[in-house]
Amino acid sequence: MITRIEIHDLTKQFGDITAVNNVSLDVRKGEVFGFLGPNAAGKSTTVKIAATLLTPNKGTVFINGYDVLEDPEEVRITIGLLPEDGADTHYDRLTNYENLQYFGGLYNVPIEELQNRIEELLEFLELTDRRDESPRTFSTGLKQKLSLARALVHNPPVVFLDEPTSILDPIMSKKVREFIDKMGESQKQTFFMCTHLLSEAEHVCDRVAFISNGRLMEVGRPSDLRNKFWTERTFELQLVNNNPAKGKAIVEATGLAKTVKMEGGRVVFVVEEADRNNPSIVYVLIEAGLRIVELRERVPSLEDVYLKVIGG
Amino acid sequence: MLKKVWVMARTEIRMVFKSRQVKSIPVMVVLFSVMFSVFMAWLISVIPAPPDPFFYRVMMASTMGLVVVMMPVILPVMIAADSIVGEKERRTLVPLLATPLTDSELLLGKALTAIVPGLVVAYANFILAIGIMNGMLLFMAPFLLWVWPTLLDVVQALIMPPLFSALAVGFTVIISGRVSTVYEAYQISTFIVLPAMLVPYIGLLQGSGFDWLILSLVAVILGIADYAVFRLSLNLFSRDRLISRL
Ligand SMILES: Nc1ncnc2c1ncn2[C@@H]1O[C@H](COP(=O)(O)OP(=O)(O)O)[C@@H](O)[C@H]1O
Ligand SMILES: [Mg+2]
Numbered sequence: 120m121i122t123r124i125e126i127h128d129l130t131k132q133f134g135d136i137t138a139v140n141n142v143s144l145d146v147r148k149g150e151v152f153g154f155l156g157p158n159a160a161g162k163s164t165t166v167k168i169a170a171t172l173l174t175p176n177k178g179t180v181f182i183n184g185y186d187v188l189e190d191p192e193e194v195r196i197t198i199g200l201l202p203e204d205g206a207d208t209h210y211d212r213l214t215n216y217e218n219l220q221y222f223g224g225l226y227n228v229p230i231e232e233l234q235n236r237i238e239e240l241l242e243f244l245e246l247t248d249r250r251d252e253s254p255r256t257f258s259t260g261l262k263q264k265l266s267l268a269r270a271l272v273h274n275p276p277v278v279f280l281d282e283p284t285s286i287l288d289p290i291m292s293k294k295v296r297e298f299i300d301k302m303g304e305s306q307k308q309t310f311f312m313c314t315h316l317l318s319e320a321e322h323v324c325d326r327v328a329f330i331s332n333g334r335l336m337e338v339g340r341p342s343d344l345r346n347k348f349w350t351e352r353t354f355e356l357q358l359v360n361n362n363p364a365k366g367k368a369i370v371e372a373t374g375l376a377k378t379v380k381m382e383g384g385r386v387v388f389v390v391e392e393a394d395r396n397n398p399s400i401v402y403v404l405i406e407a408g409l410r411i412v413e414l415r416e417r418v419p420s421l422e423d424v425y426l427k428v429i430g431g
Numbered sequence: 432m433l434k435k436v437w438v439m440a441r442t443e444i445r446m447v448f449k450s451r452q453v454k455s456i457p458v459m460v461v462l463f464s465v466m467f468s469v470f471m472a473w474l475i476s477v478i479p480a481p482p483d484p485f486f487y488r489v490m491m492a493s494t495m496g497l498v499v500v501m502m503p504v505i506l507p508v509m510i511a512a513d514s515i516v517g518e519k520e521r522r523t524l525v526p527l528l529a530t531p532l533t534d535s536e537l538l539l540g541k542a543l544t545a546i547v548p549g550l551v552v553a554y555a556n557f558i559l560a561i562g563i564m565n566g567m568l569l570f571m572a573p574f575l576l577w578v579w580p581t582l583l584d585v586v587q588a589l590i591m592p593p594l595f596s597a598l599a600v601g602f603t604v605i606i607s608g609r610v611s612t613v614y615e616a617y618q619i620s621t622f623i624v625l626p627a628m629l630v631p632y633i634g635l636l637q638g639s640g641f642d643w644l645i646l647s648l649v650a651v652i653l654g655i656a657d658y659a660v661f662r663l664s665l666n667l668f669s670r671d672r673l674i675s676r677l
Contacts, residue, residue, distance in 0.1 A: 172528055202526055202529070211521075221438070221442045222530060224442070226531060269526065
């Protein structure tokens, strides 16, 4: 296992505000890591320190083994950055193509490779037709696409995306997701993505961290976090002929469910140790002559987990 | 290292020349050197006695010297004033600071962006004036042909502008990195840096226009001062401070 991003006891203060408070975190090669938290949680500050733009008060970050405090140049060569509010960070006096060419040049990408890379990115982001326009004429969503292309133009092993899809349209964010997935897999690129869009994070991230008021609250795979916070599981039961009252009575009578209620024509029950108890419940229902259309688990979303960790 | 600086300066100069004010400067300079030469020619034609060649050369050297050099100070100071705070205002600074550019590459790139356009204008202006002036003298007063410029005048016009504008630009880039609006940067550079630069500059220019030794001394001193200001700007440069104050 190779650690690509190692955040080490990181603390950053702005006057009286402690924006990042003693955060430690490892992100591995090829991982897509989600950094989740409400506004002002300290996400962007963490990214800026990792990108050598801010100096921490305490602790440090290693990128690919390089210390941001000792080898900032090596760190900057290694990373790509889509900064916070990245849409408005382009040179309006250059065309979209020239914007990308400029940054590629600053990373010393050989000219031919750079041209191919830019064509590829423009094609993928559906900007090819508008390559010679100025980003000034672009909508926020298109500008954000250009920011993404800029972050990837030198094919960096570690990519920081600060709220990347927040203003992309749904179709595009799906594409970006696929693209990140593809990159994460084929090129073993590491993505560190700040977002407050939990449903997106859940789909795209291998692991997530929750940060609130500068403090790291939880780190883990979305499914593991779910299991950690939900020892009991909730199931929905739909019966033929919609006879939920009878179903509810029978499930209650088994004494295996913690709670049973009716919701929109369905029986909803909560059990612990579902693997052992559910077969018994189903058996009793069938014995009672009820026919089951569907029995499915209500999986808490990452948002539910988030609310439990941060809101609750 | 120099490759990145060049990529940066080249791109930035291209952007600088897309601004309308800057675009009009070369036009004004050409107009000025044409008008100036015509005026000098007219002067020569109207004075009754044939002009003294020595007097003619002094007048040309000091007036042309000023024009040649004003540009490389005013234009670069205007570009340098915008260099850092302008990117901050236009929000392009963060991605630039996140590229592999080192502090010295970044500052050198900013300095070159400011110096090069002024130099091009200055040299073009100088060459243009030499051509027009001597072209007219050919018909009007052949005995004054090639009295100006002397070799000393040419060397002075070549080396003073870069040495001097580097100094002005060095100070201005420092200011641009420490103020919070482009407006403030323009104010300080127009009312403090430019006057502070022009007075010694005119003195040095006049002093060095007559003597190789003085010219060499002035060049060495300016070179050292340029280097010192560059080191100072490097010491004062901090990404953290620039980003924290956004
Ligand atoms: N340059 C700065 N000066 C002062 N306070 C700042 C600065 N940058 C961020 N902060 C504060 O630090 C906290 C964390 O901000 P930030 O990292 O941007 O959060 P997030 O990206 O999670 O929304 C906030 O309270 C914010 O106001
Ligand atoms: Mg943020």
